[in-house]
Amino acid sequence: xRTSDYLDQAWSNLRKKRLRTFLTTSGVVxxxxxxxxxxxxxxxxxxxxRAQFDELELxxxxxxxxxxxxxxxxxxxxxxxxxxxxEPAESAVAPDKRVDVLDDAFLDEVTRIDxxxxxxxxxxxxxxxxxxxxxxxxxxxxxxxxACQSELxxxxxxxxxxxxxxxxxxxxxxxxxxxxxxxxxTAVGQDIDIRTITLDFSLTSLFRxxxxxxxxxxxxxxxxxxxxxxxxxxxxxxxxxxxxxxxVFIPPxxxxxxxxxxxxxxSDFFEPPxxxxxxxxxxxxxxxxxxxxxxKKQLEQRGLRTFALMDQLQEMQKGFIIMDxxxxxxGMIGITVASLGIMNTMVMSxxxxxxxxGIMKAVGATDGDVQKIFLFESGMIxxxxxxxxxxxxxxxxxxxxxxVNSFASREGVPYIHYxxxxxxxxxxxxxxxxxxxxxxxxxxxxRAARVDPxxxxxxx
Amino acid sequence: xxxxxxxxxQDLTKVYASGPVELRALSDVxxxxxxxxxxxxxxxxxSGKSTLMNLLGGLDTPSSGSICVAGKPISDLSGSDLAxxxxxxxxxxxxxxxxxxxxxxxxxxxxxxxxxxxxxPKRIERAAELLQTVGLEPRKDHRPSELSGGEQQRVAIARxxxxxxxxxxxxxxxxxxxxxxxxxxxxxxxxLHANQGLTIVMISHxxxxxxxxxxxxxxxxxxxxTAHEILRAAS
Numbered sequence: 001x002r003t004s005d006y007l008d009q010a011w012s013n014l015r016k017k018r019l020r021t022f023l024t025t026s027g028v029v030x031x032x033x034x035x036x037x038x039x040x041x042x043x044x045x046x047x048x049x050r051a052q053f054d055e056l057e058l059x060x061x062x063x064x065x066x067x068x069x070x071x072x073x074x075x076x077x078x079x080x081x082x083x084x085x086x087e088p089a090e091s092a093v094a095p096d097k098r099v100d101v102l103d104d105a106f107l108d109e110v111t112r113i114d115x116x117x118x119x120x121x122x123x124x125x126x127x128x129x130x131x132x133x134x135x136x137x138x139x140x141x142x143x144x145x146x147a148c149q150s151e152l153x154x155x156x157x158x159x160x161x162x163x164x165x166x167x168x169x170x171x172x173x174x175x176x177x178x179x180x181x182x183x184x185x186t187a188v189g190q191d192i193d194i195r196t197i198t199l200d201f202s203l204t205s206l207f208r209x210x211x212x213x214x215x216x217x218x219x220x221x222x223x224x225x226x227x228x229x230x231x232x233x234x235x236x237x238x239x240x241x242x243x244x245x246x247x248v249f250i251p252p253x254x255x256x257x258x259x260x261x262x263x264x265x266x267s268d269f270f271e272p273p274x275x276x277x278x279x280x281x282x283x284x285x286x287x288x289x290x291x292x293x294x295x296k297k298q299l300e301q302r303g304l305r306t307f308a309l310m311d312q313l314q315e316m317q318k319g320f321i322i323m324d325x326x327x328x329x330x331g332m333i334g335i336t337v338a339s340l341g342i343m344n345t346m347v348m349s350x351x352x353x354x355x356x357x358g359i360m361k362a363v364g365a366t367d368g369d370v371q372k373i374f375l376f377e378s379g380m381i382x383x384x385x386x387x388x389x390x391x392x393x394x395x396x397x398x399x400x401x402x403x404v405n406s407f408a409s410r411e412g413v414p415y416i417h418y419x420x421x422x423x424x425x426x427x428x429x430x431x432x433x434x435x436x437x438x439x440x441x442x443x444x445x446x447r448a449a450r451v452d453p454x455x456x457x458x459x460x
Numbered sequence: 461x462x463x464x465x466x467x468x469x470q471d472l473t474k475v476y477a478s479g480p481v482e483l484r485a486l487s488d489v490x491x492x493x494x495x496x497x498x499x500x501x502x503x504x505x506x507s508g509k510s511t512l513m514n515l516l517g518g519l520d521t522p523s524s525g526s527i528c529v530a531g532k533p534i535s536d537l538s539g540s541d542l543a544x545x546x547x548x549x550x551x552x553x554x555x556x557x558x559x560x561x562x563x564x565x566x567x568x569x570x571x572x573x574x575x576x577x578x579x580x581p582k583r584i585e586r587a588a589e590l591l592q593t594v595g596l597e598p599r600k601d602h603r604p605s606e607l608s609g610g611e612q613q614r615v616a617i618a619r620x621x622x623x624x625x626x627x628x629x630x631x632x633x634x635x636x637x638x639x640x641x642x643x644x645x646x647x648x649x650x651x652l653h654a655n656q657g658l659t660i661v662m663i664s665h666x667x668x669x670x671x672x673x674x675x676x677x678x679x680x681x682x683x684x685x686t687a688h689e690i691l692r693a694a695s
Contacts, residue, residue, distance in 0.1 A: 005574055016562050359558050362519060363572035363619070364547020366540045453519045457558055 001369050010376035017349070021381065024345040028385025028433060031338035033392035035331030036421075036429045040397055042327045043420035046320050053309070059289040063122060063307040064110075064299055065281045066102060098303040102279045104252075107144075110284055113298055115291030120147040121279035124246055125260040128222075130193035131171075131229075134179045140194060141246035142255040143170075152285065153249070158188035158231030165253040169194075170231040175247035177411065184232035194248070195224045196260040223259055335432075338385065339440035346378050346444035350451075357448055358456025367449040374445040375438060382437025386430035393429075394421065465528070466495035466659050467516060467627070472525035474511050474683075485511040487683040488525070493661070493676065494694060495626075498653045500670030501663045503680035509663040512680065513631045516661060517550050518542040530626050547575055551620030555632035557612040559604040559619075565591060565611075566600040569618045576623060590618035594648065610641035617648060628652065630662040634669065642666070646673050 014021040053059060099106060102121070110119040123142040128135060147153065148160035148170060161168040169192055173184055181187055227250065286295050292310045299306050350357070360370055397419035405415050474486040486508040493499050503509050514520040515527055518534050521542075527535045530549050537545060546552075559568045570587035578586075591597045594614040596607075604612050613633055620628055630649060634642035646662070650673045653660045664670050670677055671691060679687040 001575055002577060002579075005580070008580070009574070355558065356560050359560060359571070360575070361543065362517070362546060362552055362558070364543055364575045364623070366543040366575070368540070369543075369575055454514050457519075457554060 001372065006372055006376040007380075009373050010380045013349075013373075013377055014380060020345060020348075024341050025381050025385045025388070027338040027341035028381060028437065029388045029392055031331075031334035031336075032386050032389025032429055032433045033396065034334040035328070035432075036390055036393035036425065037396050037419070038327035038331045039324065039425055039429075040393060040419040040421050042320070042324050043422060043425065044418045045323070047420045048416060048418075049316075057285070059292070059308075059310045059313070060117075060286050061309065062284045062286065062292060062296055062299070063281055064102070064284060065305050065307075066100070067303050067305045097301065102282050107282060110282070110299075113295055115286045115288075115295050116284055117287050118147055118150055118152065118285045119282055120144045121252060122281040122283045123252075123255065123279060125255075126197060127248075127260065128195040128197075129175075129248060130195065130224075131179060131187075131190065132181065136175065136179065138175065138248060139246040140248045140250055140255075140260075142252050143249040145251055148249060148251070154234040155231045156234045157184035158229070161230050161251050163253075164251040166251065167225065167227045167254050168230045168251065169227045170233050170249045171229055172233045172247040174411070174413075176232060187229050187232055190229050192227050192229055192248075193224050194227055194250075194258070195222055196258050197222050198259045225254075225258055227254070335436055339436050342378055342381055342437050342440040343444060345381070346374060346441050347447070349377070350374065350444050350448045354451060354456050357451040358453040361451070361453035362457060370451070371445045371449040374448050375441050378437045378441025378445070379434050382434040383430065385437065386433025389433060390421075390426055390429050393419075397421075465492040466497075466530060467491070467493040467499075467661070468528045469515075470526045472512075472515060472527060473523050474508075474515060474520065475523040484683050486515070486522075489680075489683075489685045490525075491678060491685060491688060493659065496653075496657045496659055497675045497694065498650065498660045498673060499662070499676045499678060500667075500674035500691075501661060501678045501680065502665060502667045502670055504665070506682075507680040508683040509680055510631055511683075513552075513629050513661070513663055516627075517552050517629045518545045519552075543575075547572060548623060549626050551623065551625035551628045553613070553616050553620050553628065553630040553633045555635035557604065557609075557616045557636070559612055559615055561604055564601045564603055565596055565607065565615045568604070568615055569622055572619060572622050586622060587618070590621055591615070593621075594618045608641075609637050610644060613637065613641075613645050614648070617645070617652075621652070625658070627659040627661065630660065632663050632665070634664060634666065642669065649673070 107119045107121070110116055121142055121144070124139045126137065127140045128137055129140075143153070145161055145164045153160060153170065155170070156173050158170070160170060171187065171192070176182075176184055176187055233249070284295065284299075286292055289310055292308045296306045296308060357370055360373075365373075401416075401418055404418060405413075409415070469489055469491050472486055472489040473484070476483040476485055489508075489512065501509050501512060511520070515522055515535075516529060518529075518537070522535050525535070526533060529545075532545060532549065534542065534545055560571065563571065566584065566587050569590055570583040573583040573586065588597065588600060591600050594617055596611060596614055596618070599607060599611060604615070607615065613636075616633075628649065633649070634645055637645060646669055649660055649662060652658050662670065662674065667677070675690070675692040675694070677687070677689040677691055678685065679689075
């Protein structure tokens with residue numbers, strides 16, 4: 001038989017049982033639709049994360065902190081393992097090169113390293129803000145005037161603060177929207193109060209705690225600081241982990257004047273509040289991800305501990321694969337049910353066409369011909385199931401995108417495509433659907449091929 | 461083997477096993493039929509007529525003995541070679557017509573060519589020609605359920621002829637037809653035999669009908685060949 005005849009036969013046989021074909025194919029459509037939807041969602045998440053990383057240039061950043069006391073590495077530890085904070089051995093650092101303090105002088109020094117574009121302290125602290133009669137609990141980030149004036153901060157309205165000193169802030173458009181203000185330009189020039197919280201675990205504080213009465217028992221203090229909004233930073237829909245993701249940015253000198261709880265390191269909990277001249281962590285931006293390794297090496301040679309997201313790329317990719325596998329496993333439930341449906345339909349079809357199979361054999365069809373006729377039928381169910389499943393997944397993705405984005409836009413999040421349909425997913429879905437259908441059709445077709453024509457044609 | 465034999469069986473036996481019970485459907489049948497003969501096979505129900513027909517047509521394989529049809533030792537052929545034999549050498553007609561109910565008369569006639577790699581336009585063309593031969597051209601688009609018994613059998617005859625077979629095997633072709641239509645169908649088979657020189661083996665329990673049209677008459681009883689009568693000598 002010719003391939004065109006197999007296709008013709010399969011098509012006409014499926015058309016004869018329209019309802020059954022429709023129902024069986026619907027099972028495949030739903031199964032493939034669910035699978036593709038999940039996979040496309042996984043792809044969408046990955047694409048969005050990658051795009052966000054690329055857009056925010058997150059692979060261009062290195063976090064630098066002072067080395068803790070040397071901790072011996074376990075014998076089995078892999079020093080090249082990605083994603084681990086790299087801590088140089090004590091003996092490897094020349095004493096004259098060792099850096100003991102992360103301060104403004106060091107920031108200046110770092111910016112002179114080849115490939116480094118900017119360096120700024122990584123300092124965030126929680127605070128209550130008071131703006132236009134509304135109160136919000138948020139993270140305040142300390143950003144130097146230099147960094148604020150660079151392209152790292154994209155302003156929607158106003159301007160960056162001119163120096164590190166004034167009590168001025170730049171706030172995010174997202175925060176403004178949450179406060180009900182959709183016109184960033186109207187916020188510029190407004191007063192904003194920042195109320196900080198401090199946990200004071202210094203010895204004197206602990207002594208006071210031990211012998212205090214009433215609300216003095218807790219080592220908590222808070223204080224209100226008046227600021228003025230000078231700029232509104234462009235909204236960020238998918239804020240990465242670093243470097244600028246907070247809603248309120250203030251200059252370092254203004255921050256230094258505030259009593260606050262700094263959250264860059266657990267050790268900050270136990271530092272006296274007066275220790276504000278140095279930074280526990282600084283962030284360095286390099287020109288390109290390829291600069292990360294050499295810059296890191298230079299910093300580690302000076303006894304500093306470094307962390308770059310670039311190192312975690314491989315781990316992230318592993319995570320993506322695990323996520324894909326999980327989504328695939330969930331999606332396979334639908335496919336399994338659909339393939340049982342195909343098997344059932346094919347077995348039913350063979351039982352109904354028992355005599356027809358006998359006729360085929362009587363007029364010269366080989367077992368192989370009979371097998372292929374039925375395999376083409378199940379393959380065709382798979383093809384249309386895959387095709388319409390893909391269409392279903394696409395329609396569902398449009399609906400989900402529309403619904404989620406309509407809610408998210410109220411929170412100031414820009415439109416995001418949560419699903420991604422790469423060409424290989426579309427072709428793969430159809431091929432997979434055909435493959436699953438053919439697999440489901442193997443047993444029924446073998447059964448069809450084994451039909452004894454003498455029995456099938458026996459006169460009733 | 462007889463050099464003139466077109467169909468030759470030697471000690472042909474078919475035993476059906478149903479658990480511990482064995483049913484001997486055909487027992488040591490040895491016969492020889494020359495090319496171009498119209499052979500009638502008669503016998504009571506269960507005498508082994510249909511079993512003989514299935515074995516000659518390559519639908520079934522013997523338990524022992526041998527069959528040779530048109531020079532092919534079909535008892536030794538593999539499954540796919542048997543299929544090729546059924547496709548190219550034999551045409552079969554059945555009592556219950558065995559047409560595909562969902563196909564039109566034309567599609568039913570063209571059906572065997574599907575397995576012979578013949579392109580669709582040629583299949584349709586040849587099927588239409590044969591329907592015209594059996595006088596059913598106007599009813600080519602009708603399904604079997606829309607045709608009378610005689611018409612269905614004529615469609616089946618056209619289907620059996622589409623691969624230009626050398627031998628036509630008819631298993632009780634008149635079993636479901638009234639006497640007038642039966643006469644017409646057997647007459648049609650006889651004409652094919654006379655005009656095209658087809659070798660025909662026809663099973664019927666109507667011995668009179670066979671005696672009217674057949675050249676030879678074979679009688680079976682309890683699976684054994686009891687008589688092989690030459691009714692008309694070869695011309």
